[in-house]
Amino acid sequence: MTASGMGRRITTVAAVAVLGLGASMTAAVPAAAAPRAAAVGAATAAEVDYATWQADVKTVIDTATPYIQQRTANASGQKLAIVFDIDNTTLESHYAPWYQLPTPAMKSSLALAKYAKSRGVAVFFVTARPGIIESVTEWNLETVGYPVDGLYVRDLPDLFAEVSAYKTASRADIESDGYTIVANVGNNTTDLVGGHAERAFKLPDYDGLLD
Ligand SMILES: [Mg+2]
Numbered sequence: 001m002t003a004s005g006m007g008r009r010i011t012t013v014a015a016v017a018v019l020g021l022g023a024s025m026t027a028a029v030p031a032a033a034a035p036r037a038a039a040v041g042a043a044t045a046a047e048v049d050y051a052t053w054q055a056d057v058k059t060v061i062d063t064a065t066p067y068i069q070q071r072t073a074n075a076s077g078q079k080l081a082i083v084f085d086i087d088n089t090t091l092e093s094h095y096a097p098w099y100q101l102p103t104p105a106m107k108s109s110l111a112l113a114k115y116a117k118s119r120g121v122a123v124f125f126v127t128a129r130p131g132i133i134e135s136v137t138e139w140n141l142e143t144v145g146y147p148v149d150g151l152y153v154r155d156l157p158d159l160f161a162e163v164s165a166y167k168t169a170s171r172a173d174i175e176s177d178g179y180t181i182v183a184n185v186g187n188n189t190t191d192l193v194g195g196h197a198e199r200a201f202k203l204p205d206y207d208g209l210l211d
Contacts, residue, residue, distance in 0.1 A: 048206045050095050054108070056204045061108035064183060064201045065115060071182045071198070072119040081149075081179035082116045083171055084109065085186035086127040086137065088210040089203055090146060101136075105144040109185065109203075113146050122149040122179060126170045126191075128163045131155040150174065168194030187211075 072080065087093040090113070091103040113123050125148065129137055134153045141148050152170040161169075167190065171181055175196060184197035187210055192200040204210070 048204075048209060053095070053204065053206075053210075054106075057106060058108045060201055060203050061112050061185075064112055064185065064199075067199060068112070068116050068119060068121065068183065072116075072121060075120070079122070079177075079179045080120065081122045081124055081174055081181045082113070083124045083126055083174065083181055083184045083197060084113065085167075085188070085191040086125055086129065086141070087187075088205070089185060089187045089191070090125065091140065091144070094210045102140040102143045105146065110145055112185070116183075117147040121182065123147045124150040124152070124174055126152040126167050127154075128166070128190075129153050130159060162190075164190040164193050167191055168196055171196035 068082070084090045088106075090106055090109045092106055093103055096103045117123050123146065125137075125141065125146075127137065131153045134151065137153065138148060138151050141151070152173075154166055158166045171184065171194070174181060181197040183199050183201060184192055185201045185203065186192050187203035187205045188208075189202075189205075192202060
């Protein structure tokens with residue numbers, strides 16, 4: 001379990017190196033480039049179109065934003081944190097072609113992260129992505145505008161644990177640093193089960209279509 005990335009920046013040379021690595025790794029999974037066009041209102045996972053997805057995400061984030069406003073109104077002396085999943089929660093991984101780096105931010109989630117930060121809430125990311133792409137992941141988040149107070153990636157032996165157990169343990173680790181996690185935002189059930197957050201906000205995964 002690592003909680004790295006506090007204000008760290010990677011060099012241009014390192015960025016080029018890891019970008020090359022990330023591209024070649026992702027190239028092995030061409031299915032990541034999904035079609036954007038589909039019938040509006042399609043209910044089945046295989047046909048969810050980009051505009052529907054954006055609208056569905058915004059509906060959830062629109063409930064989280066006033067909650068953050070209310071929860072931070074009288075938080076004197078408390079260290080508050082918000083936790084985000086990355087793929088298809090904060091970055092548009094499914095709908096961005098693999099060769100497009102940085103992967104674009106999900107606009108609603110980016111606005112929520114920036115708003116929470118402006119209200120004194122530390123912004124943490126907990127992802128099932130492996131540690132080998134930690135640098136490019138942090139670079140991606142920061143390049144598209146996210147405040148990054150902490151980033152958890154899966155290292156050995158986390159790769160052998162259930163994703164939900166790893167993510168729950170990561171939130172417990174954040175709490176062990178004195179934070180109260182006021183919100184946990186993710187698009188898969190494995191992001192959200194296990195507690196260690198006052199509120200959970202579930203974005204759509206369309207029956208597992210979106211990581
Ligand atoms: Mg996800």
